[in-house]
Amino acid sequence: MAQADTHDPALHGTAAAAQPVAHGEGQQHPIRLYLVVWGWLFILSACSYAVDYFGLQGLLRWSLIVTFMLLKAGLIVAIFMHMAWERLTLVYAIIVPPLVLLVFVAIMVVESRYTELTRLLSFGTGQ
The missing domain is CATH 1.20.5 (Single alpha-helices involved in coiled-coils or other helix-helix interfaces)
Known part of the structure; x- marks a missing residue:
């Protein structure tokens, strides 16, 4: 008794045609995502400069500056280096x-x- 080939597209009908084909090109993200990230980077930078503007001193100043720096670095790594999708x-x-x-x-x-x-x-x- 002959066994049917399970990889034959004729046996699967339209199911084989409905599956997406992977392309060698990269995934394109919407421009809105990048604009939102640039907006957040601008806001975090403004907050970092506000720490100096308001004259905060000591441990509070440095903890705020380092926090804003780490948040900005995290956004850059996650979105612009595509780590969020890796x-x-x-x-x-x-x-x-x-x-x-x-x-x-x-x-x-x-x-x-x-x-x-x-x-x-x-x-x-x-x-």
């Missing part, structure tokens, strides 16, 4: 290393404060 492994390959570096920096900050405290307790505050 595979999860590629996103992890780009996002995880800087996060690991930030964890190491945080560990170094904690260790430096411990070392400073130990030195002050052991050797005194000087003359």
